[in-house]
Amino acid sequence: MSRTVIENAYIATVDAVGTEYEHGYLVVDGTRIVAVGEGDAPPEFLAGATRVDATGHLLTPGLVNTHHHLYQWLTRGIAQDSILFDWLVALYPAWSLIDEELVRDGAAGAMAVLARSGCTTFADHHYVFPQGSGDIVGGIVEAARDIGVRLHATRGSMDLGRSQGGLPPDFAVESTDAALQSSADAVARYHDPAFDSMVRVAIAPCSPFSVTAELLRESAVLARQLGVRLHTHGSETVEEEAFCRERFGATPTEYLDSLGWLGDDVWMAHCVHLDETAISRFAATGTGVAHCPSSNARLAAGIAPIPELLRAGVPVGLGVDGAASNESGQLGTEIRNSLLMNRLRSGADRMSGRDALRIATIGGARVLGRETEIGSIETGKLADLALWRIDGVEHAGIADPVAALTLASMPPLARLVVNGTVVVRDGDLARVDQAEVARTAASAARELARRV
Numbered sequence: 001m002s003r004t005v006i007e008n009a010y011i012a013t014v015d016a017v018g019t020e021y022e023h024g025y026l027v028v029d030g031t032r033i034v035a036v037g038e039g040d041a042p043p044e045f046l047a048g049a050t051r052v053d054a055t056g057h058l059l060t061p062g063l064v065n066t067h068h069h070l071y072q073w074l075t076r077g078i079a080q081d082s083i084l085f086d087w088l089v090a091l092y093p094a095w096s097l098i099d100e101e102l103v104r105d106g107a108a109g110a111m112a113v114l115a116r117s118g119c120t121t122f123a124d125h126h127y128v129f130p131q132g133s134g135d136i137v138g139g140i141v142e143a144a145r146d147i148g149v150r151l152h153a154t155r156g157s158m159d160l161g162r163s164q165g166g167l168p169p170d171f172a173v174e175s176t177d178a179a180l181q182s183s184a185d186a187v188a189r190y191h192d193p194a195f196d197s198m199v200r201v202a203i204a205p206c207s208p209f210s211v212t213a214e215l216l217r218e219s220a221v222l223a224r225q226l227g228v229r230l231h232t233h234g235s236e237t238v239e240e241e242a243f244c245r246e247r248f249g250a251t252p253t254e255y256l257d258s259l260g261w262l263g264d265d266v267w268m269a270h271c272v273h274l275d276e277t278a279i280s281r282f283a284a285t286g287t288g289v290a291h292c293p294s295s296n297a298r299l300a301a302g303i304a305p306i307p308e309l310l311r312a313g314v315p316v317g318l319g320v321d322g323a324a325s326n327e328s329g330q331l332g333t334e335i336r337n338s339l340l341m342n343r344l345r346s347g348a349d350r351m352s353g354r355d356a357l358r359i360a361t362i363g364g365a366r367v368l369g370r371e372t373e374i375g376s377i378e379t380g381k382l383a384d385l386a387l388w389r390i391d392g393v394e395h396a397g398i399a400d401p402v403a404a405l406t407l408a409s410m411p412p413l414a415r416l417v418v419n420g421t422v423v424v425r426d427g428d429l430a431r432v433d434q435a436e437v438a439r440t441a442a443s444a445a446r447e448l449a450r451r452v
Helices: 070-075 084-095 100-116 136-147 176-190 213-226 238-248 252-258 276-285 293-298 306-312 332-346 353-367 401-406 434-451
Strands: 003-012 020-029 032-038 050-053 057-061 063-068 119-126 150-157 199-205 230-234 266-270 288-291 316-318 385-389 413-418 421-425
Touching: 003 385, 003 401, 057 353, 057 401, 063 100, 063 266, 063 288, 063 316, 063 353, 070 084, 070 100, 070 119, 070 136, 070 434, 084 238, 084 434, 100 119, 100 136, 100 413, 100 421, 100 434, 119 136, 119 413, 136 150, 136 176, 136 199, 150 176, 176 199, 176 213, 199 213, 213 230, 230 252, 238 252, 252 276, 276 306, 288 353, 293 332, 306 316, 306 332, 306 353, 316 332, 316 353, 332 353, 332 401, 353 401
Parallel strands: 003 050, 003 057, 063 119, 119 150, 150 199, 199 230, 230 266, 266 288, 288 316
Antiparallel strands: 003 020, 020 032, 057 385, 385 413, 413 421
């Protein structure tokens, strides 16, 4: 097994007690962390090891993105001044023309940006499957393997078209039975439950306004039969709240709860408009939240009550959301955005920079059900690591190295390690040709625009 020793780093472990080392070392054997501590690495780890001098660097766990729509990399910059419902209506016609090849190429571009912003693990929510579009989930899995990142592919679905009172046009939805069968097929084909799994699959009907009650209910049953997690959008906008009250006579949380959609195997994206009763139900059931601050701002959805959720004990992770509602596509910048927005909403003393870093790492791991494997720097965990350079002109002399990541501009990424393998080195992708990824993604976006 290959051994790597990182020395002289400021290490934020994000373990249960927030241990940090000012002059720390970390030892990786193969895919696992085998030692971490203060001072010089013990001599017994040095023989035959690759040594990395991390003087002037901050070492953190790899960041975890709990909600994304990779295919939307192909439709960035459209409907820039729209709220969610209008934005969706504007983009559905383009999304109905995607296929496996376009999604794979666009996803690779989105993954490249995630990796270069410190993200080692991410959940992709794909819910548009045009007839004859090929194996879209397979294309996403292929791109993740090429880039070298850890994927949670959520097989989404929509079966409530406009003619039935839903938001998506009828041409963008599947039948209920087809969605359930395809979800089961995706789990059978790609889900790996192993400790060091690089690909897991969850079942993820899209939202209360695009999915029937039958699909929601049966998806929950199916996921629990198969032993996989559940994901959907919830309480994102006031318009969604109005839709649920008018159509179901309930809030989004009450409606989803009635269908078996609260539990410690469930996480929901956004959760901007949760009242105290909903927060209590999330906490009591262990339901997780994917917090997507930039997308919520871009679409004027609001600011999620993150300090309140954290105090209640709700699992909270960070998310980019779709690249068409967060054109940056970077996860590292979301740490700062989350911190600033939640202070603006709740007060300067309600959320710290280390709270935001915790959400972006071990919080996200907990949301995805992987807190024993990733999300913190601890002996026995998988070697998913981000090494940030903080001795450059932007950060040199900063009083707190962690603040370089949580409050300052995102530091340059010196190294990203996923499952013990270097995926980014000195800001560039290490396993694929970065320029070719960019060219291919741009070509795919042009082709989709041509089809529209």
